[in-house]
Amino acid sequence: MLPQSKRLLKMWIRLLRVTRASESHLREFLRVNHDTTLPRFDVMAALYRRREGVTMSDLSRMLLVSNGNATAVVDRLEKDGLVRRTQSTTDRRTIFVALTEAGLQQFEVLAAEHEREIITLFGGLSDTDLDTLTDILKRMGKGERA
Amino acid sequence: MLPQSKRLLKMWIRLLRVTRASESHLREFLRVNHDTTLPRFDVMAALYRRREGVTMSDLSRMLLVSNGNATAVVDRLEKDGLVRRTQSTTDRRTIFVALTEAGLQQFEVLAAEHEREIITLFGGLSDTDLDTLTDILKRMGKGERA
DNA sequence: CCCTTATATTTCAAGTTTAAAATTTCAGGC
DNA sequence: GCCTGAAATTTTAAACTTGAAATATAAGGG
Numbered sequence: 001m002l003p004q005s006k007r008l009l010k011m012w013i014r015l016l017r018v019t020r021a022s023e024s025h026l027r028e029f030l031r032v033n034h035d036t037t038l039p040r041f042d043v044m045a046a047l048y049r050r051r052e053g054v055t056m057s058d059l060s061r062m063l064l065v066s067n068g069n070a071t072a073v074v075d076r077l078e079k080d081g082l083v084r085r086t087q088s089t090t091d092r093r094t095i096f097v098a099l100t101e102a103g104l105q106q107f108e109v110l111a112a113e114h115e116r117e118i119i120t121l122f123g124g125l126s127d128t129d130l131d132t133l134t135d136i137l138k139r140m141g142k143g144e145r146a
Numbered sequence: 147m148l149p150q151s152k153r154l155l156k157m158w159i160r161l162l163r164v165t166r167a168s169e170s171h172l173r174e175f176l177r178v179n180h181d182t183t184l185p186r187f188d189v190m191a192a193l194y195r196r197r198e199g200v201t202m203s204d205l206s207r208m209l210l211v212s213n214g215n216a217t218a219v220v221d222r223l224e225k226d227g228l229v230r231r232t233q234s235t236t237d238r239r240t241i242f243v244a245l246t247e248a249g250l251q252q253f254e255v256l257a258a259e260h261e262r263e264i265i266t267l268f269g270g271l272s273d274t275d276l277d278t279l280t281d282i283l284k285r286m287g288k289g290e291r292a
Numbered sequence: 293c294c295c296t297t298a299t300a301t302t303t304c305a306a307g308t309t310t311a312a313a314a315t316t317t318c319a320g321g322c
Numbered sequence: 323g324c325c326t327g328a329a330a331t332t333t334t335a336a337a338c339t340t341g342a343a344a345t346a347t348a349a350g351g352g
Contacts, residue, residue: 004273005265011279018287056332064167066309066310067330121286122154122157125282130157140267177310212341213300214339294351305342308340310338320326322325
């Protein structure tokens with residue numbers, strides 16, 4: 001039996017490969033079928049989830065990306081009219097971002113098809129698999145905060 | 147109980163978050179302690195694994211990145227003297243990449259500390275967890291090829 | 293030998309990503 | 323009111339990443 005560290009390493013590499021391959025599949029799907037990208041989709045999904053609007057800081061925290069990154073993607077979405085920025089009235093540093101009507105409509109189409117792609121990718125998992133995996137992932141999330 | 151597609155979606159988002167947070171942790175570790183980056187580490191790890199040398203195509207396939215991407219990272223590593231390119235004698239299109247002596251030495255230090263970081267991140271998992279997770283990840287890998 | 297097709301790599305433009313610096317605003321202590 | 327430090331956002335430079343186009347070479351059929 002390999003030492004634990006080597007087994008962890010192998011698992012991590014496998015995890016990375018599955019994630020990267022899946023991301024690659026979704027990227028390709030978004031590009032070919034909807035002429036958009038994964039970062040754009042991620043931002044729109046976050047804004048859809050919090051329909052009332054999100055600050056830039058919250059957005060980058062939700063997506064685990066840097067502030068500057070969020071700024072860049074939101075800039076492009078705003079240029080395309082899919083997203084709107086609004087200044088806070090109580091704190092002039094804060095800016096709220098939200099989907100426009102056009103953004104909302106586009107995202108609802110995107111989300112439905114994205115969900116189908118997820119089934120293509122992971123539909124082979126049983127209910128038990130899902131429960132087990134979710135449980136393990138939850139515990140893996142703790143390690144970063146140690 | 148949520149429909150399967152929603153449960154898959156939740157799992158996928160959780161998987162993505164764990165992976166991104168862990169990558170972020172490792173990136174920070176490599177930057178602060180070793181003044182290097184994750185893509186550079188990944189390339190060096192692939193070359194360490196196949197000490198005899200790898201073609202550019204093999205390299206991008208191993209890392210699941212585009213050809214152009216592999217070229218760019220190898221360019222930078224080559225400029226720093228950590229990696230060497232050699233033309234194939236039998237096929238003039240093919241180029242082999244390998245670690246230099248300096249690259250090999252640097253990587254062995256990097257790898258040992260990287261392994262410790264992996265323990266920090268995931269050491270909380272039991273042997274059973276690891277077996278279960280590996281098994282599920284193997285099956286998840288199948289979906290992409292459907 | 294020529295032509296076509298396929299393979300290996302690089303180049304290129306555009307977009308993504310990060311970390312750090314700069315800007316603006318806020319909040320609290322004095 | 324003023325100062326200081328913190329917070330929210332943008333800007334910047336450099337690296338990374340992609341997909342497509344360009345280049346060079348190989349392989350096989352006629």
